Amino acid sequence: MSEICGPSLEAFVPDDLTLPQFILDSSHSLRPIRPSHVPWFIEDASGRGVGHEEIRARTYGLANGLSLRFCVKENDIVVIFSPNHIDYPPAIWATHRLGGVVSCANPANNINELLYQLNAVHASLIITHSSSLHTALGAAQAAGLPSERVITFDESNQITVGTLIQQGLQSEPNFVERRLRKGEAKTKVAFLSFSSGTTGKPKAVAISHFAPIVNVIQMAEQQKVNKNYAPWEKQRFRPGDVVAGVLPFFHIYGLVLGIHLMAFCGISVVVIPKFNFTEFLESIVRHSINHLHLVPPQIVLFCKHPAAKNYNLDGIRFLICGAAPLSASLVDQLVKILPNAQIGQGYGMTESGATISMFSVDEKLGVPGSAGRLVPGVVAKVVKDDGTLAGFNEPGELQVKMPSVALGYLNNEEATKETFVNGWLRTGDEVIIREDHEVFIVDRLKEIMKVKGFQVAPAGLEGCVLDHPDVSDTCVVPISDSYSGELPMAFVVLHPNAVKRIALDPAEVERVKASITKHVADNKVAYKHLAGGVEFVDVIPKNPSGKLLRRVLRDRARDMVRLRSKL
Incomplete structure (x- = not known):
C-alpha cells in the first residue's frame, strides 16, 4: 500500500485571519446562516442563551479590559484554568484579539501540575474559576506571578472577567487589532495545548491560528x-x-x-x-x-x-x-x-x-x-x-x-x-x-503488550471485558512474567448489582473474578487470556478527554507483583 489520500480539500481556507476573525467576523461558503433567535451558547444551569452580538461584545470588552488593566499584548501567554464556562470562548477570542496566545489547563491539575504548565509557557496571566482558585493562586505564587494577575470567571475576591468586560466596554479602545499578512496565520501561534501525558510528561504543542480554521473547514x-x-x-x-x-x-x-x-x-x-x-x-x-x-x-x-x-x-x-x-x-x-x-x-x-x-x-x-x-x-x-x-x-x-x-x-x-x-x-x-x-x-504503540511473542492490544481486551454483565468499567495492563514476557491483567469497576451480591456474600468476589476470566477465555485466543488476573477497583483513572491513564494502573500492577514476590 502506498500513501492514502483523503478527498482533496476544495473549500477556500483563509490564511490571513486570526481564529476570532474567522469565527466572529467572517462568512464562508460552507457556513450556514444561523437564525437570529438561535444562541451560540447556553448556560446549562440557568438556561441563559448568548447570541452573536453579545458574544462579540463580551469578546471585545474583555480584550479591551485585559489591555487596559494588564497590558496584555502580542505573544503574551494567558492560561485558562477552569471548568467549562459560558465566557470560556470569549476569553480565548479576547486574548487572540490582542495578539496573545492561549494555553488551556486541566482544571483538575494540582498546584505542581499547574506550576509545570505556567513555567513551561511563561504565563503572564491566569483566568480561573472560584472552584480552582486555591490551586491557581498557589501555582501563581510558586511561579512568581502576582496574585493580582489571577482573575476569575465568577464572583470571588479576585478581579472578575465580568468586571473587565464592563471596564472594556465603558472605556475608549486601548488596542488596535491587526490584520495578519497573507500566510501569517500558518505560523502565528494561537494555542499552547498540552499533550495528554498518558505515556510521559505533558508537552506544550504549538498550534497556529490556521490549524483550527482549516480543521473546521x-x-x-x-x-x-x-x-x-x-x-x-x-x-x-x-x-x-x-x-x-x-x-x-x-x-x-x-x-x-x-x-x-x-x-x-x-x-x-x-x-x-x-x-x-x-x-x-x-x-x-x-x-x-x-x-x-x-x-x-x-x-x-x-x-x-x-x-x-x-x-x-x-x-x-x-x-x-x-x-x-x-x-x-x-x-x-x-x-x-x-x-x-x-x-x-x-x-x-x-x-x-x-x-x-x-x-x-x-x-x-x-x-x-x-x-x-x-x-x-x-x-x-x-x-x-x-x-x-x-x-x-x-x-x-x-x-x-x-x-x-x-x-x-x-x-x-x-x-x-x-x-x-x-x-x-x-x-x-x-x-x-x-x-x-x-x-x-x-x-x-507504547501500550501494546508482548505475550509469548504475540502483540496484544489492551483496547481489544477491554471491549471484551466490558461485555461481561458484572463490569461497569475496565483497564487492561501488562504485568511482567518470566515465561511469557508479559501477561494481561484487568482492573475492573464492578456493576452496582455485583457490588450488592458481594456485600451479601464475600465468597462472590472469587466467583465474579472467575466468571470474568472465563468470559475472556471463551472469546479470545489463548495468549490474550487474563493470565495476569482480575483486580477490583473503585474507579479507572482517566484524563478529562476520556483516555485511560494506563500508566497509573501499570505502576500499580507492578507494585502488586513485587509485593506478591515478597510473600
Missing part, C-alpha cells in the same frame, strides 16, 4: 455542512440544533469540535461545567439536546447505568465518540439505547490540530470499530516496524500529512524531531486501513 466539507444532500430532517449538522458542551474545552476535542466547529455550523452549545451522568441526562431532556460529543467511558454509562432507562433519549439524532477506541460491541448496545441517532467515531490528536478522520455523513452508523475515513486534505501512510509501508489490512504506525498539523513542541527540539518528520506527523498509534479507506485504531 475540513470537517465541514466532509460532513456536507450547508449542502442540501438530503431532506432537512436527515441532514447531520443543521443551524438550530443543540449540542452538549460537556467535553472539557481545554482539550483539543472540546476546543475545536465543541466550540469552533459548532459555532461555524450554527449549532447551540449547552455549556456544562462538570460531567455527572444523571445530571447530564437531565440536561439532555431540559435543553432538547440532539447532538452528543462523547468519549468511551461516557458511552459505557449509557450502556450500563440503570438511570439511562429513565429518560427519553429518542431526540438524540447524532453522536460521535472520540479520544480513545470504542469497541464494536459497545456500539451495538448503544444503538438500542439511542435508536434514532447517527452514531460513529472520529479520531485525532492535539498534534494534528484535532480531527484526522470521521465517520461518513452518508452512513447512519459508522463501520463497527472504525474511526471513520480521512477528512479532506489528509494524506496517510501506515509504516511497519522495519520502516516499510504496510499494505491494506496490515498493522503499522499511522503517519499523516495535513494542513492543520501543529508547529511542534515548545522548547523541545528533540521531541519535535521525533514526532514531526519530513512533513509527516508520527501519531504513535497503530492502525489498520482497509481497501475502502476505513481507519481502525488498534492501540497506542
